[in-house]
Structures are given as C-alpha cells and as structure tokens.
Amino acid sequence: MDFALTPAQAAFRNDVRAFIQERLPQDIRKRMRAGHPARKQDVVLFQRILNERGWAAPHWPRKYGGAELGQVERLILVDELFRAPAPMPSIFNVVMLGPLLMKFGTPEQCDHFLPKLANLDLWFCQGFSEPGAGSDLAALRTSARREGDHYVVNGQKIWTSTAHYADWAFCLVRTGQAARKQDGISFLLVDLRLPGIRIRPIVSIDGAHSLNEVFFDEVKVPVEHLVGEEGRGWDCAKFLLGNERTGIANVGLCRERLDFARELARTLTQNGRPLIDDAGLRAELAVLDAEIRALEITNWRLLLAPETSLGGAAFASVLKLKGTEIQQEVVALVARLAGPAALERRASDSAGSEHWAAPLAPRYLQSRAASIYGGASEIQKDILAKAALG
Numbered sequence: 001m002d003f004a005l006t007p008a009q010a011a012f013r014n015d016v017r018a019f020i021q022e023r024l025p026q027d028i029r030k031r032m033r034a035g036h037p038a039r040k041q042d043v044v045l046f047q048r049i050l051n052e053r054g055w056a057a058p059h060w061p062r063k064y065g066g067a068e069l070g071q072v073e074r075l076i077l078v079d080e081l082f083r084a085p086a087p088m089p090s091i092f093n094v095v096m097l098g099p100l101l102m103k104f105g106t107p108e109q110c111d112h113f114l115p116k117l118a119n120l121d122l123w124f125c126q127g128f129s130e131p132g133a134g135s136d137l138a139a140l141r142t143s144a145r146r147e148g149d150h151y152v153v154n155g156q157k158i159w160t161s162t163a164h165y166a167d168w169a170f171c172l173v174r175t176g177q178a179a180r181k182q183d184g185i186s187f188l189l190v191d192l193r194l195p196g197i198r199i200r201p202i203v204s205i206d207g208a209h210s211l212n213e214v215f216f217d218e219v220k221v222p223v224e225h226l227v228g229e230e231g232r233g234w235d236c237a238k239f240l241l242g243n244e245r246t247g248i249a250n251v252g253l254c255r256e257r258l259d260f261a262r263e264l265a266r267t268l269t270q271n272g273r274p275l276i277d278d279a280g281l282r283a284e285l286a287v288l289d290a291e292i293r294a295l296e297i298t299n300w301r302l303l304l305a306p307e308t309s310l311g312g313a314a315f316a317s318v319l320k321l322k323g324t325e326i327q328q329e330v331v332a333l334v335a336r337l338a339g340p341a342a343l344e345r346r347a348s349d350s351a352g353s354e355h356w357a358a359p360l361a362p363r364y365l366q367s368r369a370a371s372i373y374g375g376a377s378e379i380q381k382d383i384l385a386k387a388a389l390g
C-alpha cells in the first residue's frame with residue numbers, strides 16, 4: 001500500500017512490522033500460515049501483547065486502553081496483522097461492543113467493561129441471529145420482561161460464534177411489542193454463566209466447532225446490563241452493524257493467501273516442473289493480484305473520502321461484497337493447487353505430524369461462510385441497487 005503512505009505512515013508500518021516480527025510467537029505464525037484458524041489461546045495471548053501498545057483497540061481513546069490511531073494507521077495495522085499472519089484482536093470486543101458502549105453506555109459501563117474488552121479479560125460473543133431472524137434481524141423473538149431490578153430472558157439465539165468459550169454475550173432482545181418490529185428491541189449484556197443458559201454446539205461443514213445455539217430459560221439479567229434506552233436497541237444494532245469500514249474488505253487477508261498460493265505454486269511440481277511454469281496459472285495469479293490491488297485502492301478511497309456519490313454505507317457494501325468474492329477465489333485457488341492432497345487428513349510422518357495440506361480443504365469450506373455472515377451478499381447487492389437506482 002506504499003502508494004499513499006506519508007513518511008510518518010511508512011515509519012508506523014515499519015514499527016508495526018518490527019513489533020510483530022519480535023513479539024508474535026513463531027508457532028502461532030506457522031500454524032496460521034499453514035491455513036489454520038487462530039485458537040482461543042492464540043487470540044488471547046496476542047491481543048494482550050498488542051494491548052501493551054494500545055494496538056488491541058487502536059482507535060479507542062487512551063483512557064480506555066486504545067492508541068487513538070486514525071483510520072489510515074488502523075488500516076495499516078490490520079493489514080500487517082493479516083499479512084504476518086497473526087491473530088486479530090476480537091472483533092466482538094474491540095470493533096463492535098467497545099465503540100457501542102462509548103456511544104450508548106453509561107460511564108459506569110464504560111469504566112467497568114472497556115479495559116477488560118481491550119485486554120480480552122472478558123471474551124464477548126454476539127447474540128443477534130435467531131431461527132427466523134437473520135437477514136431480517138428485526139424479526140427476533142427472544143423476550144426480556146422486566147421484573148424489579150432484573151430482566152427475565154427467554155428464547156433462543158443461533159449461529160453464535162465462540163459462545164462455547166465466551167464469558168459474556170451482547171444480545172438483542174424484545175422488551176415490548178410495537179407496530180414497527182424495529183421498536184421494542186433492547187440491547188442487553190448477558191453473563192453466560194447465569195443459571196438458565198444452555199449452549200449447544202453446531203459443527204460446520206469444515207468439521208470445526210465455532211458456532212452454537214444458545215438457549216435462555218428464565219435467565220435473570222440485572223437491569224444495569226441494559227445498554228442505551230429500553231426499546232431503543234435497534235439504534236444500537238444499526239450503529240454496530242454500520243460503523244465498521246476499516247477492515248471490512250479483508251485486503252490483508254487476501255494478500256496473505258495470495259502470497260501463500262504463489263509460494264505453493266513455486267514449490268509444488270507436476271511432471272517434474274513447478275506449477276508456476278504454467279502460463280495459465282501465472283495469468284490467474286496476476287488477475288487476482290490486480291483485483292486485490294483494486295480492492296485496496298477502493299478501501300483507501302472510502303477511508304480518505306467517505307462522502308462518495310454512492311454514499312458511505314453503500315460503498316462499504318462494495319468492499320464487503322468484493323472482498324468476500326476475492327477471498328473465496330484465493331482460498332479456492334490454494335486448495336486447488338494442493339490438488340488431492342487438500343483432502344488429506346492423515347498424519348504425514350511417523351511422529352504423527354499433520355499433513356501440510358490438511359488445513360486447506362477446511363479453510364476453503366469455511367471461506368464459503370464469508371458471503372453469509374456480516375450481511376449476506378444478496379443483502380449487499382440490495383443495498384447497492386437501492387443506492388444506485390434510488
């Protein structure tokens with residue numbers, strides 16, 4: 001991304017690179033480079049290392065543990081983390097809940113939760129989706145009725161990533177019935193150790209357990225864990241789903257996987273020749289490289305000039321849509337380069353080490369979900385059509 005960097009920004013990038021080089025444990029980098037997702041312990045460890053510099057929550061005020069970085073520096077940091085590759089700080093804690101508490105929370109909520117969010121002392125997950133309420137989120141039915149100084153919560157959430165090892169969830173619940181389904185929703189912070197909560201795993205097609213169903217049966221949540229006004233939770237949801245622009249395109253991730261694809265193409269051989277000798281493959285790599293470059297420039301345009309003819313929100317949809325498509329293409333290419341080896345599940349040597357290609361098919365399968373979570377691709381296209389055509 002050198003084309004737009006000022007000397008100060010270039011120095012910042014070098015600083016970030018040196019820091020990651022020095023502090024990211026090699027075994028974590030190696031696992032992630034091979035294609036594995038970061039494990040919980042990796043995320044916690046590295047978020048705390050970043051937090052020493054205020055880089056776990058880089059855009060937050062210093063008083064809550066941030067570094068008050070601007071958008072460009074933040075993007076540089078995110079890109080470098082992806083490219084290392086290193087575990088990302090928890091999006092739920094840092095990108096979603098933290099800024100939301102600063103906007104809608106009480107000073108007590110901010111003082112209590114924000115430092116813990118930055119240091120990952122508390123791991124939050126997101127309890128929004130329900131059976132029958134995904135893209136149409138306002139159709140949610142999990143209820144919370146006020147009884148004295150508590151809300152009593154009943155209902156079910158689904159697709160709740162990391163709930164099985166999270167400490168808390170931030171949830172949308174229905175506290176009232178109104179003509180408009182967006183009204184009567186409230187935003188609650190729920191301690192997942194409370195009695196009446198049951199978490200059931202969902203194992204996805206990649207064989208991993210990151211998703212869950214969460215059931216609430218007469219769960220008593222203290223009133224002080226309501227964020228914002230009762231019945232105005234939709235304002236929180238809109239803020240939370242709409243305020244993220246910086247990392248939405250996942251440029252660094254695409255680039256890291258493309259570098260890995262090149263590496264594979266140079267080392268793997270067919271009929272005694274490296275795969276990279278194939279002109280068709282080189283052209284494919286070049287097209288992806290150009291696509292990622294275009295995505296990167298588009299991302300910069302949004303950050304540097306958010307007032308576009310399309311409008312900031314619609315521009316973000318371009319980034320989400322295109323970023324997802326490229327990410328899926330690159331990850332599919334990596335699995336294709338590995339060939340049948342990508343289906344390998346056995347140990348590769350007598351010591352029981354994993355086959356080098358074992359993570360690649362799961363990674364490919366997992367990448368398919370990117371066009372569903374964070375706003376499905378069809379929804380992004382709806383937004384773009386409305387913005388473009390009125």
Ligand SMILES: Cc1cc2nc3c(=O)[nH]c(=O)nc-3n(C[C@H](O)[C@H](O)[C@H](O)COP(=O)(O)OP(=O)(O)OC[C@H]3O[C@@H](n4cnc5c(N)ncnc54)[C@H](O)[C@@H]3O)c2cc1C
Pocket residue numbers: 125126127128129132133134135136158159160161162211369372373374375376377378379382
């Ligand atoms: C890996 C993964 C992790 C997730 N993590 C979380 C999490 O941590 N917390 C959480 O709350 N949720 C999470 N989700 C849920 C996610 O937000 C929903 O899956 C998403 O909002 C889509 O909702 P749905 O699954 O109910 O599908 P639906 O909304 O039922 O959509 C089904 C299909 O219909 C299409 N469709 C729906 N409405 C329209 C429309 N108006 N116009 C055109 N097409 C439409 C969709 O694009 C999709 O193709 C996760 C999902 C995945 C896959």
